[in-house]
Amino acid sequence: xxxxxxxxxxxxxxxxxxxxxGFVTDIDMDxxxxxxxxxxxxxxxxKKKEPEWLLEWRLKAFRQWLQxxxxxxxxxxxxxxxxxxxxxxxxxxxxxxxxxxxxxDPELLATYEKLGIPLKExxxxxxxxxVDAVFDSVSVATTYKKELEKHGVVFSSxxxxxxxxxxxxxxxxxxxxxxxxxxxxxxxSAVFTDGSFVYIPKGVRCPMELSTYFRINAENTGQFExxxxxxxxxxxxxxxxxxxxxxxxxxxxxxxxxELVALDDAEIKYSTVQNWYPGDxxxxxxxxxxxxxxxxxxxxRSKISWTQVETGSAITWKYPSCILQxxxxxxxxxxxxxxxxxxxxxxxxKMIHLGKNTRSTxxxxxxxxxxxDNTYRGLVRVxxxxxxxxxxxxxxxxxxxxxxxxxxxPYIESKNPTARVEHEATTSKISEDQLFYCxxxxxxxxxxxxxxxxxxxxxxxxxLPMEFAVEAQKLIxxxxxxxxx
Amino acid sequence: MALLEIKNLHATVDGxxxxxxxxxxxxxxxxxxxxxxxxxxxxxxxxxxxxxEGYEVTEGSVRLDGRDLLEMExxxxxxxxxxxxxxxxxxxxxxxxxxxxxxxxxxxRKAAGEDEIDAMGFLKMVRAKAKTLGVTDDMLKRAVNVxxxxxxxxxxxxxQMAVLEPxxxxxxxxxxxxxxxxxxxxxxxxxxxxxxxxSMLVITHYQRLLSHIEPDVIHVLANGRIQKTGGKELxxxxxxxxxxxxxxxxx
Ligand SMILES: Nc1ncnc2c1ncn2[C@@H]1O[C@H](COP(=O)(O)OP(=O)(O)O)[C@@H](O)[C@H]1O
Ligand SMILES: [Mg+2]
Numbered sequence: 001x002x003x004x005x006x007x008x009x010x011x012x013x014x015x016x017x018x019x020x021x022g023f024v025t026d027i028d029m030d031x032x033x034x035x036x037x038x039x040x041x042x043x044x045x046x047k048k049k050e051p052e053w054l055l056e057w058r059l060k061a062f063r064q065w066l067q068x069x070x071x072x073x074x075x076x077x078x079x080x081x082x083x084x085x086x087x088x089x090x091x092x093x094x095x096x097x098x099x100x101x102x103x104x105d106p107e108l109l110a111t112y113e114k115l116g117i118p119l120k121e122x123x124x125x126x127x128x129x130x131v132d133a134v135f136d137s138v139s140v141a142t143t144y145k146k147e148l149e150k151h152g153v154v155f156s157s158x159x160x161x162x163x164x165x166x167x168x169x170x171x172x173x174x175x176x177x178x179x180x181x182x183x184x185x186x187x188x189s190a191v192f193t194d195g196s197f198v199y200i201p202k203g204v205r206c207p208m209e210l211s212t213y214f215r216i217n218a219e220n221t222g223q224f225e226x227x228x229x230x231x232x233x234x235x236x237x238x239x240x241x242x243x244x245x246x247x248x249x250x251x252x253x254x255x256x257x258x259e260l261v262a263l264d265d266a267e268i269k270y271s272t273v274q275n276w277y278p279g280d281x282x283x284x285x286x287x288x289x290x291x292x293x294x295x296x297x298x299x300x301r302s303k304i305s306w307t308q309v310e311t312g313s314a315i316t317w318k319y320p321s322c323i324l325q326x327x328x329x330x331x332x333x334x335x336x337x338x339x340x341x342x343x344x345x346x347x348x349x350k351m352i353h354l355g356k357n358t359r360s361t362x363x364x365x366x367x368x369x370x371x372x373d374n375t376y377r378g379l380v381r382v383x384x385x386x387x388x389x390x391x392x393x394x395x396x397x398x399x400x401x402x403x404x405x406x407x408x409x410p411y412i413e414s415k416n417p418t419a420r421v422e423h424e425a426t427t428s429k430i431s432e433d434q435l436f437y438c439x440x441x442x443x444x445x446x447x448x449x450x451x452x453x454x455x456x457x458x459x460x461x462x463x464l465p466m467e468f469a470v471e472a473q474k475l476i477x478x479x480x481x482x483x484x485x
Numbered sequence: 486m487a488l489l490e491i492k493n494l495h496a497t498v499d500g501x502x503x504x505x506x507x508x509x510x511x512x513x514x515x516x517x518x519x520x521x522x523x524x525x526x527x528x529x530x531x532x533x534x535x536x537x538e539g540y541e542v543t544e545g546s547v548r549l550d551g552r553d554l555l556e557m558e559x560x561x562x563x564x565x566x567x568x569x570x571x572x573x574x575x576x577x578x579x580x581x582x583x584x585x586x587x588x589x590x591x592x593x594r595k596a597a598g599e600d601e602i603d604a605m606g607f608l609k610m611v612r613a614k615a616k617t618l619g620v621t622d623d624m625l626k627r628a629v630n631v632x633x634x635x636x637x638x639x640x641x642x643x644x645q646m647a648v649l650e651p652x653x654x655x656x657x658x659x660x661x662x663x664x665x666x667x668x669x670x671x672x673x674x675x676x677x678x679x680x681x682x683x684s685m686l687v688i689t690h691y692q693r694l695l696s697h698i699e700p701d702v703i704h705v706l707a708n709g710r711i712q713k714t715g716g717k718e719l720x721x722x723x724x725x726x727x728x729x730x731x732x733x734x735x736x
Contacts, residue, residue, distance in 0.1 A: 437575035442563035442592035455579030
């Protein structure tokens with residue numbers, strides 16, 4: 001996470017101002033008891049001092065959720081989740097949970113070491129030091145916020161945005177992913193705790209990459225995160241989510257929702273590196289990541305690209321999608337999904353072509369090792385009105401060992417005869433020849449695998465912002481450790 | 486003491502004996518050639534020295550600078566100074582030549598406890614060496630060996646050798662697939678790397694290469710054994726008579 005490295009460096013450089021602004025919400029307390037009913041939702045909403053409309057919105061979602069069934073079409077298997085046995089609201093923990101790095105799982109520390117994460121950040125990540133303890137004297141967030149304000153860019157927690165920009169939130173929340181879109185999104189709509197809100201005004205090119213890491217209390221966005229990004233006409237923003245360092249969480253179930261809206265000539269680039277704890281070799285204790293991410297290219301010539309590197313979680317269920325409404329709008333999906341040991345990933349995208357001359361590109365690289373299962377599931381739909389729509393899809397799978405699986409499930413639906421949809425798929429293995437060739441030049445088995453896999457993923461990796469790419473490359477090597485030899 | 490000392494080396498592939506007692510010692514600074522008919526075990530010997538999986542040593546010893554080579558993993562041997570320019574270089578899709586070289590150099594530096602190499606200085610050094618071997622910038626930016634012609638692949642192997650500066654170089658049929666001009670460039674590259682501290686084992690089927698890279702000693706390998714050892718004149722003799730004598734001797 002070079003972004004954080006930068007952040008810490010700047011903390012050291014900048015002096016002065018106490019940390020006052022930023023994104024810390026002023027809730028100071030307790031948690032809701034286990035279980036989920038309307039009282040829980042009222043409790044969450046009250047704690048956040050939400051307006052009535054939002055409470056109603058949550059309750060409506062909850063009532064719909066009660067009528068829905070958990071989906072089972074994905075190629076993933078897990079024991080049933082008891083939704084009454086979960087906590088839905090916990091106050092941000094202000095105190096570190098551990099006293100020193102000595103109390104942290106040595107395996108986790110070894111991984112931080114390999115990723116080259118500075119000691120100070122290791123302490124934050126491992127929960128030895130509360131984030132605000134480090135950022136106490138100086139606030140990088142404040143510095144950044146000033147710069148953003150100068151350009152009129154809004155980047156805040158969604159809870160704050162509800163109060164500060166009620167019109168924008170009300171207009172766009174749920175406008176891309178309706179509350180009842182699917183089981184997990186519906187649950188999120190009812191109980192979401194926090195997340196980010198971004199608004200880029202007309203004609204503004206956001207002067208920096210936005211990273212959730214600038215948000216000081218990011219560690220507590222919780223299991224039901226909600227993100228909303230709106231790029232007004234002619235605006236541009238690049239948003240980075242996640243972190244290469246392995247993240248642990250007591251909450252097993254994560255069901256986030258991300259909504260993107262791009263108006264005329266706007267562009268949103270959304271990059272994710274997901275490295276949630278995958279569990280032990282048997283997947284025990286790993287995170288279930290059920291995410292709904294969708295972008296609407298509402299305006300003409302608008303563009304949304306999703307780039308993701310998925311290496312973590314026991315189960316990943318995720319389909320970042322684009323709705324190409326505006327004529328000449330463009331959707332892109334670049335994905336690397338790595339599964340090792342007992343991990344399961346069912347991921348892909350949906351490109352919905354509604355406007356004329358809309359174009360989409362899908363590049364998916366799935367890597368499986370161990371006993372892992374990796375499925376690409378993609379839908380390309382071309383509506384009646386989408387004259388001249390184009391899609392190009394390329395799905396490549398790489399297998400390491402012979403106990404893992406890779407599956408490609410493309411769905412194509414075209415209602416317009418002028419549309420052109422192309423699909424290419426390959427499956428390959430890391431060959432013994434390649435490993436020997438690399439090792440005969442001095443690379444260790446692990447470095448050789450890392451190099452070969454990074455080569456395989458290159459078309460996707462080059463879409464990542466520089467600061468993410470270097471660490472994501474290392475991460476790929478690390479996620480596959482022990483998969484060969 | 487010789488730089489490389491092979492004693493009574495026996496090796497099998499898939500349980501089949503291929504090397505049947507090889508004795509060979511190469512002094513520092515010397516270039517030895519190994520000639521022999523197809524299937525005589527030349528590539529097998531090169532793989533055994535480099536430590537390829539599946540090539541099982543059943544008897545004998547190999548020492549580099551007095552260290553037991555057979556105890557080491559493939560990558561450890563490379564770091565210790567063994568380099569194999571392969572008969573069939575392997576494609577690495579998506580891995581650029583420059584990245585591959587940098588990773589290889591950094592692997593050595595890591596083993597020596599040094600920091601990673603300075604990227605800019607490295608780039609300059611590689612470009613300079615590439616130029617003398619006719620390896621273009623474009624080739625360095627392309628994925629290793631992907632879509633390379635036979636000649637480009639071989640030049641690329643020698644470039645790796647030039648950059649990694651190994652102690653002991655094995656060149657397996659580096660001349661195959663090269664036209665006369667390419668052969669010249671490659672041979673000049675190899676000759677430029679000859680030095681007092683570096684030894685080479687040049688494997689070839691034909692005498693042609695040896696008029697460009699003049700060896701100090703020539704061995705004839707047939708049926709898994711060194712059948713004859715001599716000077717330059719041996720190559721000419723083989724050119725005239727072929728390997729028939731040895732094939733018979735072996736049978
Ligand atoms: N991977 C392998 N599997 C089975 N047999 C092999 C393998 N490699 C080499 N051999 C056999 O070993 C013998 C020697 O082969 P090789 O070392 O390639 O000879 P050369 O390089 O002299 O032409 C041949 O009979 C060949 O068929
Ligand atoms: Mg051969």
